[in-house]
Amino acid sequence: MKFRDLGAQYQQLKAEIDTAISQVLEGSAFILGQQVGELEQRLADYVGVRHCVSCANGTDALQLVLMAWGIGPGDAVFTSNFTFFASAGCASILGAQPVLVDIEPDTFNLCPDDLERRIAQVKAEGRLTPRAIIPVDLFGQPADYPRIEAIARRHGLLVLEDGAQGFGGAVEGKRVCGFGDAAITSFFPAKPLGCYGDGGAIFTDDDRLATTLRSLRAQGRSPQDKYDNREIGMNSRLDTLQAAILLPKLKAFEDHELEAVNQVAAWYDARLKGQVITPVVRAGYTSSWAQYTIRLQDARQRDGLQQHLRQQGIPSMVYYPRGLHQQGAFLHLGLGDEDYPQTSAATRQVLSLPMHPYLREEEVDQVCRAVLAYLRGDAGTV
Numbered sequence: 001m002k003f004r005d006l007g008a009q010y011q012q013l014k015a016e017i018d019t020a021i022s023q024v025l026e027g028s029a030f031i032l033g034q035q036v037g038e039l040e041q042r043l044a045d046y047v048g049v050r051h052c053v054s055c056a057n058g059t060d061a062l063q064l065v066l067m068a069w070g071i072g073p074g075d076a077v078f079t080s081n082f083t084f085f086a087s088a089g090c091a092s093i094l095g096a097q098p099v100l101v102d103i104e105p106d107t108f109n110l111c112p113d114d115l116e117r118r119i120a121q122v123k124a125e126g127r128l129t130p131r132a133i134i135p136v137d138l139f140g141q142p143a144d145y146p147r148i149e150a151i152a153r154r155h156g157l158l159v160l161e162d163g164a165q166g167f168g169g170a171v172e173g174k175r176v177c178g179f180g181d182a183a184i185t186s187f188f189p190a191k192p193l194g195c196y197g198d199g200g201a202i203f204t205d206d207d208r209l210a211t212t213l214r215s216l217r218a219q220g221r222s223p224q225d226k227y228d229n230r231e232i233g234m235n236s237r238l239d240t241l242q243a244a245i246l247l248p249k250l251k252a253f254e255d256h257e258l259e260a261v262n263q264v265a266a267w268y269d270a271r272l273k274g275q276v277i278t279p280v281v282r283a284g285y286t287s288s289w290a291q292y293t294i295r296l297q298d299a300r301q302r303d304g305l306q307q308h309l310r311q312q313g314i315p316s317m318v319y320y321p322r323g324l325h326q327q328g329a330f331l332h333l334g335l336g337d338e339d340y341p342q343t344s345a346a347t348r349q350v351l352s353l354p355m356h357p358y359l360r361e362e363e364v365d366q367v368c369r370a371v372l373a374y375l376r377g378d379a380g381t382v
């Protein structure tokens with residue numbers, strides 16, 4: 001069994017993907033070929049925003065937006081403490097200070113109450129200027145945008161949605177990557193919509209921001225004169241090959257994959273609910289199930305279950321074994337577990353089970369039988 005079976009997906013879409021790849025090879029427009037523009041239009045339409053600007057990966061996408069906003073030394077950027085490193089690294093690399101926010105225990109997403117507290121703290125200290133919030137749609141579920149956007153408005157902060165894991169999710173029908181002032185996603189192969197290498201995209205309704213981003217992804221060149229570089233940018237474009245691969249993949253994602261992962265989640269829920277803490281999807285929210293993450297009692301039980309699954313040939317992952325405050329690059333911030341009780345508890349209790357659109361019901365059965373057998377056997381030793 002695979003944790004995420006990219007091979008099964010390729011076998012389903014092989015004819016279309018192979019054709020798309022050879023068309024790019026025949027055409028030789030490897031950089032910003034016609035497929036890139038076509039994909040950007042399709043993605044913007046799917047999300048429901050005016051602009052999609054593709055780039056080399058999700059990490060660059062975050063950095064490009066912060067660069068376009070002029071964020072740098074002396075600025076505070078608020079983000080979740082329980083996420084992939086890039087959500088905070090994008091601020092540090094520009095000389096700004098990431099301010100890590102604790103999470104909600106049920107959704108694992110940024111906690112609006114803790115966000116308010118930390119904004120107030122930064123303002124009271126007066127050392128940094130609060131500039132932006134980067135909420136993360138962790139494991140596929142959108143963050144609490146209604147509350148986060150209200151907080152941002154009240155404090156005059158920009159919102160950059162990190163939808164790297166959330167593409168396809170929604171709140172009350174409004175799709176992920178349509179929240180905040182700008183949003184990003186990643187096409188890393190294992191993300192809900194993945195390509196066959198690195199890729200990323202930025203979404204916004206802001207015309208000026210979109211123009212600036214198109215310049216910044218190409219060395220800061222002028223839109224009028226490509227040999228006049230008016231600002232310092234990056235070289236961060238999505239390869240035509242990856243765009244061509246993503247076009248049939250986006251179609252499959254829309255046609256059946258998003259529905260399929262929700263079916264897999266429902267199969268898991270039906271078998272595991274009441275036995276372990278199963279993922280909570282809020283009323284009115286839709287998840288794209290980047291991960292199906294259960295919660296155990298403690299690290300001993302979690303690690304024991306992971307080992308038991310491994311012995312049965314069932315892969316599982318710990319996303320994430322530590323909060324960002326415990327990452328080597330952020331130890332200098334001097335933050336302790338006591339500052340982040342919810343993040344710290346989650347790092348000890350979470351376990352992500354196999355999840356992808358081509359997982360069969362028998363396989364879900366096999367995983368759940370193994371989980372339940374372990375819990376029965378483990379009960380006596382607690």
Ligand SMILES: *Cc1c(COP(=O)(O)O)cnc(C)c1O
Nearest residue numbers: 057058059084086087164186188
């Ligand atoms: C994967 C990921 C990124 C970075 O995307 P890359 O394409 O790998 O650079 C950023 N944020 C989150 C939450 C992610 O999961």
